[in-house]
Amino acid sequence: MYSSTNQSMNGDMNQFLLDLQYAMDGEYSAIQCYEKMAGQASNKKEMDQILEIRDDEFRHYEQFSQIYTSLTGQQYSPELNETCPENYRIALLKAFENEQKAVDFYLDMSERAPQGYIRRILRKVAAEEQNHAIWFLSYLTIR
Numbered sequence: 001m002y003s004s005t006n007q008s009m010n011g012d013m014n015q016f017l018l019d020l021q022y023a024m025d026g027e028y029s030a031i032q033c034y035e036k037m038a039g040q041a042s043n044k045k046e047m048d049q050i051l052e053i054r055d056d057e058f059r060h061y062e063q064f065s066q067i068y069t070s071l072t073g074q075q076y077s078p079e080l081n082e083t084c085p086e087n088y089r090i091a092l093l094k095a096f097e098n099e100q101k102a103v104d105f106y107l108d109m110s111e112r113a114p115q116g117y118i119r120r121i122l123r124k125v126a127a128e129e130q131n132h133a134i135w136f137l138s139y140l141t142i143r
Contacts, residue, residue: 013071019109025081026102027061030054033084033091039095040088046139053132054105060125067118092140099133102126 041047052075061078082098085091087093103126110122 006028016069016109016112019105019112020064020071021076023062023102023106023109024029024076024078025066026069026098027064028078029059029082029084030057030095030098031061031116032043032080033082033095036084037088037091037095040091046134049135053135056128056132060128063121063125067121071114089140091137096133096140099129099136102129116131120137 034050034057038047038050038054041050060143065076068074082094085094106122106126106129110119110126113119113122
């Protein structure tokens, strides 16, 4: 019985680490895309807000990277898991959808996090992603 429970805990941790890698790839991809989108924004206020969102994504990436290193003793090298659409409006729509998906994903991860401080970070990041989604939705609808 003990070894079965231990294997389950290891499997849960392995899945959490895979999800953390996926999250880092997503944040890394968002940073690259939002940098590009900021250059396509229709005005300075919109550009500044997208750059602020990009900065949040960088902070999220850094937080996830620190968590990963603390859990594994290793650093993770992120990969682009998605390309940024060339068309600004399509990029806004994709950013909105990705931010909304990230909210659910991070809340789910928070339920499986191995430590309380990681749960708190994931919940805060989820709330920030929801805020980002609202900004992107506003740029899609207020024109």
